Amino acid sequence: MKVLVGMSGGIDSSVAAYLLKREGYEVEGVTMLIWKKDSPFPLPKGANSCYCPDKSRDLEAVDRVCRALSIPHHIIDCSDIYESEVLARFREEYLAGHTPNPCIWCNRKVKFGAMLDRAAQELDFDCFATGHYARIGRRDGRYALLKAADLRKDQSYFLSRLSQEQLARTLFPLGGYTKDEIRRIDEELGFHEPGMAESQDFYGGDYSVLIQKPDLHGDIVLTSGRKVGTHRGYWHYTIGQRRGLAVAYTEPLYVIAIDKDSNRVVVGTESETHSSCISASDPVYVSEAGFEPGRVYQVKIRSTSPGADAEITASADGFDMRFFSYVKGAAPGQSAVVYDGDAVIASGYIR
Numbered sequence: 001m002k003v004l005v006g007m008s009g010g011i012d013s014s015v016a017a018y019l020l021k022r023e024g025y026e027v028e029g030v031t032m033l034i035w036k037k038d039s040p041f042p043l044p045k046g047a048n049s050c051y052c053p054d055k056s057r058d059l060e061a062v063d064r065v066c067r068a069l070s071i072p073h074h075i076i077d078c079s080d081i082y083e084s085e086v087l088a089r090f091r092e093e094y095l096a097g098h099t100p101n102p103c104i105w106c107n108r109k110v111k112f113g114a115m116l117d118r119a120a121q122e123l124d125f126d127c128f129a130t131g132h133y134a135r136i137g138r139r140d141g142r143y144a145l146l147k148a149a150d151l152r153k154d155q156s157y158f159l160s161r162l163s164q165e166q167l168a169r170t171l172f173p174l175g176g177y178t179k180d181e182i183r184r185i186d187e188e189l190g191f192h193e194p195g196m197a198e199s200q201d202f203y204g205g206d207y208s209v210l211i212q213k214p215d216l217h218g219d220i221v222l223t224s225g226r227k228v229g230t231h232r233g234y235w236h237y238t239i240g241q242r243r244g245l246a247v248a249y250t251e252p253l254y255v256i257a258i259d260k261d262s263n264r265v266v267v268g269t270e271s272e273t274h275s276s277c278i279s280a281s282d283p284v285y286v287s288e289a290g291f292e293p294g295r296v297y298q299v300k301i302r303s304t305s306p307g308a309d310a311e312i313t314a315s316a317d318g319f320d321m322r323f324f325s326y327v328k329g330a331a332p333g334q335s336a337v338v339y340d341g342d343a344v345i346a347s348g349y350i351r
Contacts, residue, residue: 002026002123002259003171004125006111007073009061010198011186012131014172018189019173020129021069029073030068030212031059034086036079041087042209050106050202065191073189074123078115085109087210094211098333099238108161112170123268128167131242134159136167137177143167144287145344150178157303160347162282162335193199211235218263220247234258238266240273240329254261254329274326280336280348281318287343290314298339299323301330303351312338318348 004018007029021027033050056111059075066073084105093100093163116128126260133148134156148154162170187194188311213233220229229247233238236244241255243269257266278301291312298335299321310321321336328349330336338345 001127002028002125003127003129004028004030004074004078004116004119006115006130007065009058009065010131011192011196012182012198013131014131014191015182015189016066016131016173017065017069017071017187018185018191020171021071023173027060027069027071028123029071030076030077030115030119030123031073032076032111032207033053034079034082034110036083038131039079040085041213042116042212045260047137053176061192061272065084068189068191069228074119076115076118078110078118079116082106082110085114088203089179090207091211093333094207094235095213095260096333097260099334100333101349103158104161104335106167107159112162112166112220116169124232127171129171129173130216130277131174132159132172133174133179134172134349135342136170136172136337138342139287142289145340146175147342147344148172148174149176156344157300157335158240158338159346160286160335162286164286167286206279208233208236216263220245220265220332222268223268228253228267229266232264234260234263236263238329239331275329275330276323276326277326278321278327278336279315279318279338281322281351283314283346283348285317285346287340288345289339290336291319291345294326295340297345299327300337301327302334307339310338312346318351319346 003020003025005027007013017027017029062073068144078169086102090100108197132155133150133153137144137146145156147156186192215232217230217232219227220231223225237255239255244251247253251269253267256268256272292313296309297312299310300307306326308323310323331351334350335347336350337347
């Protein structure tokens, strides 16, 4: 079986390619380019960014690993769709007063979508693999997306909008390993320097730079409507934010709501960030085709959330979550991902 492995030059994707070849697969590497020379979006200030014009060092690392494994390497240009499906949408979401999920969109629309469609026009392969920490199983006749064995590195949240068709042609060879084990394998193979730092941000800088709007000063108000400060544009804030408000008050304040129409940022105390009922729209059903009445699910309302118990009911255009205890800082635009144990049941955008 021929497997196309998405390779970034980092430890995880390099070891993923090695493990698959060791298991007897016919392996080829692929790297997608997402930088567009004439892009209207500004350069990131940080070099450690997915969206970056100079990928020469990463490509050199990929080439070095592919030579060591004696596997071919291909490059697919996805810059046009990345600009429209990730960068432009990111800007639209922020201007709508939402908190976007660019990595989730990129996985479904670009990495596991457009890139593979374009690769299939030039290459022959049976399935696609990445260095994500997640697992794929079967559940009631469906492909199930499962948490990784190493819960500290689990990336199932970011993969939660993959379709059944996408899961059917995907392998996650790192899903049963811990990050420490993968690092040890990498060091034994000599792919990278021991202790190499690994972390890549979506943009590598101040996200608000992507909005490309001049400052628009407005009021920071309490939930009572009382003005307590000013800001230079509502798109500089996200729900639940505490730092950077520059407002003096008797207790810490958090962003509770963003009113884009009046350019107001509404703040309140910690208790005002609490929610016990949340709705989500545009659902993707993953490991099951729906929700079981009376079952207690676990919901993550952001990638770093530990998950909270809730009962879920389907709605006309999504699902409603009733939590057994409150959750903090539910932000419109972020993904609510529903789990049953290790399995991702559904994913939707918080309203």
